[in-house]
Amino acid sequence: MVLKSICLVRHGSRKKYGDAKISDKKAFDDPTESTGAQHRPDDPLTVIGVEQANELAKYLASSHPEISVVYTSRHYRCLETAKPYVEICETEGRPIKFRLEIGLSEWQRVDRKTARAPSPKQLKEYHPTFDTEYQSLCHPLGHENLDEFYARNAYFLARLVQSLDNDPAAPESVLLCTSASNVAWIARILLGKYPDDPVEQDFEVPAIAFYKFSRRDIIPVEIDPTDRTELGYPQVDWQNKTAVGGSWGMTHNADCSFLSSGSIMLWTPSDIPEYLPPLEAVRMPKPCLPNYFDLQELNFEKSVVMTERAGKKSIAPVIAVGVPA
Template sequence: MIEVVYVIRHAFRANWVVNPQTGEYSASMVRTPTGIPTDPPLAAKGVEQSKELAEYLCSLEPPIDRIYSSPFYRCLQTLKPTAERLFKEGKAGGKIRIDRGIGEFFGRADFDHPTPPDVKILNPHFEDLDQNYESIHIPHSKGEFIVELHQRVRNALNHIITALDNDPEQPRAVLLCTHAATMIAAGRVLTGQMPEDPDEDDFQCYTASLSKFVRRSTDPGKSPIGNWDCVVNSETGFLSGGAERGWKFNGEESFIAFPEDPLDGTNSPKL
């Protein structure tokens, strides 16, 4: 069974802008490699962070046995130095699995947000992507309320961990590369510690940081969700610049007014 879940946030990226009235996105100064305005590459600082992160990730115990990533370019670019080194050594399964269930969070809107790149678009930029892996839990095209984000991440992590628990090679540790809001949601989902106020500053998510979750019980009858202890919360000591670009929820982050939770009539997500 999977015993450890490592979660990292992508490194320091370039920016984009959006017109909240029209829903028109545009890249800010840097052309996106995939042509998708919400899919910028890492900034030069982020590239350096990814190299420092790789040195640390390749020394972890237990070592990384499988790698999953959000489909966005910045996440795969962050993983690149780590994956190249591990795969060259015959470690970590040799492939990165792209899973939209751990992808970016966009607030609910009246317009469609840009669709992230698929494997065919990413193949020219990155080697060793799993061509056969399919995402099951996909964010709504018009974005999500916070409760929907947490439920999407819950479903995605349940699927990932259950699949790895049933992997005949019995991997012990998995690495997930994701984004700020999703990293916070992952911490809450794995530990089962959902605050009454989603804006609470609980799980951190600095750029190129690492969080570590250890399984409490390996009883096969116990749900993989809510069965983890956070033993490392967004560590950045291995980065020369330390903790940078922290983030937290601030209201619904949506583009439209919606006074109540869309699923159960309350303002607090349920795990």
């Protein structure tokens, strides 16, 4: 069985930006991390974001039940977005695979810091059926300019289609949950669209916007491992519209009809900073900032220590008093 469709969704409304309405003018550049804001690279959803994730799950279960594998980026907001659909499928007795894909990590811009990926132990504790045996198809290799960001997403998509086409037990449809810029770039790659102006507003990406791409032709994916970009991603000639397994057509574009909140926290390519020159594409060390799970564990340890200290302080010294005969 070959892959027939790719569904794509942005994560829900996240706490760093809040539930910004489309009419609000919002700057989406990540601020430099500061004291007290270490959670920012991996913050959770807002209350509305959680509600959106639950509404997405119900919509997918009723309208797109063919999805049987979910790939999510390393970011906690994406895990939270995808989990309710996995839980609905399990409740209905339908097998579903829940996988962490590092290749779906947000754009590794030079001005952005990234938290480390959750460990297999953290993922299992988060959801017991998480597929911790899965090995990511792609990893960010450094600070990426726009061309390297295209290259990484194209290579991930090519590897995804190639691996599923070669797996007899592979699904017909998958769901990818990632960040806004990845959604726009993946859409461009699948459609073979390369705007002269990278900030062209060809795609709007609200929180939990749903996209679906159907495969029109079946062409085996071939990847030349010797032809690589400056950072080291294998080159994929996606602009010919066939490099990722054939031509793809879009059947759903930024669909938010199932959301009671409507379209909020809008992102478009015009929100990216000025074009980062090739010199900005450099190797970098692995992400070392704590992820959401790390911070929860650290906060728990601190609370235990504080409770123990408070308990010791509350114990008054016992003074022996003689009782007269």
